[in-house]
Amino acid sequence: MMQKRTIEIGVGVFVAAGIAALVMLAMKVSNLAAFTNQQGYEVTARFDNIGGLKERSAVTVAGVRIGRVKSIVFDDKDYEAVVTMNIESQHDRLPADTSASILTAGLLGEQYVALEPGGDEAFLKPGGDIKLTQSAIILEKMVGQFLFDKAAGGDGKKEEGAAP
Amino acid sequence: MPAIINLLFSIHFVHGHGCGDLQAVRQGALKVSKNNDEPIVKIRSLRFAHGTRVIFDGVDIDIPRGKITAIMGPSGTGKTTLLKLIGGQLQPNAGSVVVDGEDVNKVSRDALFRLRKRMSLLFQTGALFTDLTVFENVAFPLREHTRLPESILRDLVLMKLQAVGLRGARDLLPAELSGGMARRVALARAIALDPMMIMYDEPFTGQDPITVGVIMQLIRMLNDTLGLTSIIVSHDVHELTMICDHMYMISGGKVMGHGTPDDMAHSESGWVRQFMSGLPDGPVPFHYPAPDYADDLLAGA
Amino acid sequence: MMGWLQRLGSTSLSVFERLGRGNLFLLRILAALPSLVLRPGLVIAQLYSVGVLSMTLIVISGLNVGMVLGLQGYNTLVDFGSEESLGQLVALSLVRELGPVVAALLFAGRAGSALTAEIGLMKATEQLSGMEMMAVDPLKRVVAPRFIAGIISMPLLAAMFSAVGVLGGFFVGVGLLGVDSGAFWSQMQSKVDLYDDILNGVIKSIVFGCVAAWIAVFEGYDAVPNTEGVSRATTRTVVHTAFAVLGLDFILTALMFGDE
Known part of the structure; x- marks a missing residue:
């Protein structure tokens, strides 16, 4: 039953790697770390x-x-x-x-x-x-607001200039 | 015959240890073998069509208990189909197939599966599981249907393999076996659950004479020592006349004749006699229907 | 003209027929699933051939895709002076889309086609029929474990693809192109959401796993039992899975990320 053992080890590694990847995505990639202290x-x-x-x-x-x-x-x-x-x-x-x-x-x-x-x-x-x-x-x-002020300011100057 | 001793031993061995599951299976087989007169398989006015092609058109067959019955017929008469109908894998269009008192098309799926545990079908190719070793192939039905401890299971499998003479090949994969060996392994697997009936689909086709001899001997021996009923589907007249007790001849969707091999050889039906002695011409003509030969040749001139 | 219409009619009829058979088959698989609780060994054996043997392909592909994403993303982002967002770009592309989709396509090519061929050949060599005659339901013994193994493997493989891809992007972006390592991770972490992105990606890959495994086992079980039939069924598995995954991906993306 050597083969059965190999299969079981392989599957174990596979599932562990998959879960590790999920954990990495959750902890390292996403903002989960920020939530841990709820x-x-x-x-x-x-x-x-x-x-x-x-x-x-x-x-x-x-x-x-x-x-x-x-x-x-x-x-x-x-x-x-x-x-x-x-x-x-x-x-x-x-x-x-x-x-x-x-x-x-x-x-x-x-x-x-x-x-x-x-x-x-x-x-x-x-x-x-x-x-x-x-x-x-x-x-x-x-x-x-800025454009309005600018326009209003410009008009004022012109009027001032024209008055004297 | 050491093989027989081993087989008998296997039966006692199982009873001695009182392994519940397997004992139940065997008791089923034992209970059945009491009413010996009733045929184990009763087929009545069976009609089966594959699409528009009618394969069986009103067939009546009785398979007697404890005997070897041969079902013969030319290629393409649906002999394999008949076995699948008996196994409940195909549904007939009309008529009934009763196996050991149960109509395989009327019983529930569970009951059909219980019935199938008591019959085995040996496929033409063997149908061994290619990813399992010889040992695991034979162990497969035991693992699926019983919960035997590994040590007992091992002994049982080795006994079955010993019976077919392949105990030494237990670790081989099916790809490493010759055609004849594959069939013997399949036979070991077929008797793993000690069934009441084994159906053989073309067991001799494409085998060398030695293998044919071995398989013939195995069929006869298993039938007699285990108290089985055997059904052989084949068109190898010579081999069948040597080992079978009863014969059915099917052609064109009908039963052409039945009886002991001796009856058949001296049948009144010209067709049956032609088939039995393998004559090239007779009721089954050598020529495909065609217009007159001379006319046909002259027509081209 | 009539011939063309007739062909159209018969083709669509046979499409519906197959669709119906496929759905009935799915129901029968689902009915067979509870029996697997007693036989975990069957699923483990299939996890090996479906999952473990696909792992190398998935990891190498993921690494490559991640590295390419890092390189291409950097070239675009650097024009806007926002190469710090590289981590976010790589992670979001992988987790939301590329991980589940590419992993599912690779899965169809590697494991799906193998499943179809295996079941198809078992049918062609009468192994399924033989099993049935031994009173063993091939749906429970052969099909259901493979189906479940596909569903379990797919999200794990997709997660591996994404995780390795992020590392690939990290190697290229931080290692070769000089993006700040802290910025790479912090930008990623601030923008990738556990529920909206990671969880939805996992849900996607589970859905793809179901579809890919279903198509693979159905095509195998429904294959015409001869050499040509099995080879056609294998091709169909890959093609149909690709179409189904891409179509479903659009629908799922619209449902999951559409309202943002």
Whole structure:
């Protein structure tokens, strides 16, 4: 029964290699490592506009990721987006007056939530709400604004020049 | 005959150890052999067509228990088809095939499988499993249908192989066997479960005289020592007259005659006599139907 | 004109007939599957011939595809100054598409055709018939273990293909072309999602495995039992599996990644 043994060893190696490949894909290639620490607490923040923020986008303080966006829902009473964030449990000393803004990594990068700690003595409690928020900067709006200002400024100069 | 002693030993051996599964199989065979008068296979007004080609058109056959019955006929008369009909692998268009009191086309699939454990079909090619050794081929039905310990299974397989004289070839693969050896291994596999009936499909075709002699002796010996019923499908008249007890002659979808080999040789039917003595011309004409020879030649001129 | 119509009619009739037979056959295989629980040895033996023997081909192909992806991806990305995204490009292409699809096509060529030929030849040499006469159901003993082995092997092979491919991309991108190793992995990890990408890729390969194994065993079992019939069936296995995999891939991709 030598042959049977060879077959069994071969199949064992095959299955182990396949599972190892799956594990590698999960741990090394995908973002599973970021999920392993699912323990944490949730805080919510309301934004007028979230831009391109997605579920599982990063939540950072001072550029360090401390959590992820858990869910984004639209509140049709206030016409605002309610973003629920999951913050890792060891970062439980965020001041109650922390502010949140949606920023973009680089010019074309993905968007994330940046938290800016305030000076309050009390800390944000699990399930707490971040009051101070700044919406995403929409590039099209900025460009539109810029062009409008430029046009308005140019006209002003011409009028000034023509008056005397 | 050491082979016979071994076979008998195998039966006692199994009973002695009280191996449940195999004993049940054997008891089935023993129970059956009590009512000896009833034919083991009863075929009544069998009709079978392959597409539009009618192969059997109202065939009645009785296979007597404990005897060797030969079914003969020219090539292409559907002799192999008949064996498959008996085994329940093909469904007849009309008529019935009753094996050991059970209609193979009416019983449930489970009952049919139970019935098949008690009969074996030896294919023309042997139909050995090409990826298994000789030993494993013979062990296959035992492994599938019984849960014998490996040591007993080994002994049983070696006994079956000894009976066909191939105990020394146990580690060979089917590709390394000659045609005759392959058939003997297939025979060992066919008797592995101690069936009540073995069907042989063209067992002598394409074999050298020594192998034919060996196979003939094996068929006769197994039939008598194991109390089997044997059905041989063939057109080798000479060999069949030597070993069989009863003969059926089939042609054109009908039974042309039946009886002992002696009856058949002196049959009133000219067709049967022509077949038995292998004459080139007779009721079966030498010439394919054609217009008159002289007319045909002159027509071209 | 009439002859042409007749041919069309009879061809489509026979296509439907085969489709129906194939589906009934699948049902019979599924009914036979529970009996395998008692005989794991049968599946293991088939895992060897279906999975283990395909491994070399899959690993070498995966490595090559990954390396080519690394090279081509780098050449394109470097124009935009975003060669750091190479890891993401290689990983997403492999995990979402190339892994399951190419592995399934290779599987059809290596293991599927062998399955068809094996079962077809067993039929041609009356081994299946002989088994039936020994009261052994060939569907349980021969077909079902091969079918299950195909389904188990396929996702494992596809995962190996993708994993080795990522390594190939890594060797070329980081080793030869000088992409930063940290950026390669971190970009990959931030953009490849466990559920949306990896899991969907695995689901795809399981579906492909079912289809490839089904086609292979059916073609073998349904083959005309002679030399020519078996060789035709083997060809059909490869061709039909390729069509089925590519067609299904489009449908699955639309379902899985369509709403992003």
